[in-house]
Amino acid sequence: MTIHVALGARSYPIHIERGLLGRAADHLVPLARGRTMAIVTDENVRPHLDTLQAALTAAGVASEAIVLAPGEATKSWGQLETLTDRLLDLGVERNDHVVALGGGVIGDLVGFACAILKRGCNFVQVPTTLLAQVDSSVGGKTAINAAAGKNLIGAFHQPAMVLIDPDTLDTLPPREARAGYAEIVKYGLIDDPEFFAWCEANGAALLAGDADARIHAITHSVTAKARIVGEDEHETRGRRALLNLGHTFGHALEAETGYSSRLLHGEAVAAGMALAFAFSAEQGLCAVEDAARVAAHLRDAGLPGGLAAAGVDADGETLVAHMLHDKKMDAGTLPFLLARGIGQTYLDRSVDLGAVAAFLNAARG
Known part of the structure; x- marks a missing residue:
């Protein structure tokens, strides 16, 4: 199924399909523009990263992975600086699309980094947790945490697309599944x-x-x-x-x-x-x-x-x-x-x- 978020010029599709991760290149190749795609993920998502990179390689698209530590602590100033520096090192341009592959932490951090990098570049949400698939990947709320509280530093920045593969939940720990529920x-x-x-x-x-x-x-x-x-x-x-x-x-x-x-x-x-x-x-x-x-x-x-x-x-x-x-x-x-x-x-x-x-x-x- 494809669901559309109707926001005028900022409208975007949400594709929901079993096995979609292995076919993600069908949607990502047009966004790659013949350039290397940056994929940001965390250590817990490596098996899904392998699937996504293999699909892109098979379609002739090069990719570079940035793998961060898992957990809420990653939504921090320090990790935001690390991520933006890495994206700049990779030469990400304003019209490029950065892929956020993971749960809500990765989606929030990558979305905020893309909101401020070169005054705004594009990103694609590929959520792999139940919580991210049903909530945080949709709507454009991006943020990091501060000492004073959660999500206090951020921006509204809509993704260009959301790709949801329910089969990625097969590897989700039961506690994470309950949290998403x-x-x-x-x-x-x-x-x-x-x-x-x-x-x-x-x-x-x-x-x-x-x-x-x-x-x-x-x-x-x-x-x-x-x-x-x-x-x-x-x-x-x-x-x-x-x-x-x-x-x-x-x-x-x-x-x-x-x-x-x-x-x-x-x-x-x-x-x-x-x-x-x-x-x-x-x-x-x-x-x-x-x-x-x-x-x-x-x-x-x-x-x-x-x-x-x-x-x-x-x-x-x-x-x-x-x-x-x-x-x-x-x-x-x-x-x-x-x-x-x-x-x-x-x-x-x-x-x-x-x-x-x-x-x-x-x-x-």
Whole structure:
């Protein structure tokens, strides 16, 4: 299937197909322009790198690989400098296309490097993790982390194309698959209760490797995100902000755990979504049964449904302090994604942070 992100002159296709990595040259050869393509990846993705480079070589396209260390720590100033220097050494031009092969970390870092290299060059997303395939590879959000918080230094820079091969998930560790699944569940919780019910019925099969379930979830998620991005590319009208469900709580949990493997991004988002629904229920916004249903499904999927399961024991005041560095702060207020029910997420700009801290202290206890 091919899905289009409709952004006028910045529109681009998202191709979803099993075995696509081995046939990626069909899409990349026209972009290569007879030049050497730079491929940026990490150590964990070497088998997929071999497949991609073999496909390009067979099509007569030379490539150079830049292999970085895996993990969230790679989204840093130091690695950004290393990457841009390497791309300049390779002679990358503004009209060249750099390939980002890997998960969300590689996609975010490469996208930001391409946004600033020579005032902007092109890149192609080839996501190899479930989280990247259903979320971070689409939409043009690129960034690195700072000491103050996650994704605070970045730019909107759309890819020229996204190539999604669900078969790359065969080598994905189960924990990474579960982390990506959290972002799939998110689309049901935002505005699609029928899809959340589908997740409840089919999530276990998807995580067990069922190919049909994977493709349905990926296609449904990407279609939803492409529609929202097309409506609100730069998150100025509030519609795209709905995609941040669970992220305000989740980023605070990631900050508290040092952006480390203690808590993966998708795990933090899962805990954050459970907390957002629990807080909504406490505030009388949604039924307690809805919040319990969300937490139960996340737990059934092997994801954390709260603070303790996320391995976080910080008090509410500490976690709220992390939230104050959120890039969505506006005139001293922090918008929260809350819910009136499953599939009824909305943006609330009037949340009392003292109430959030008290809620988190109670949840901790």
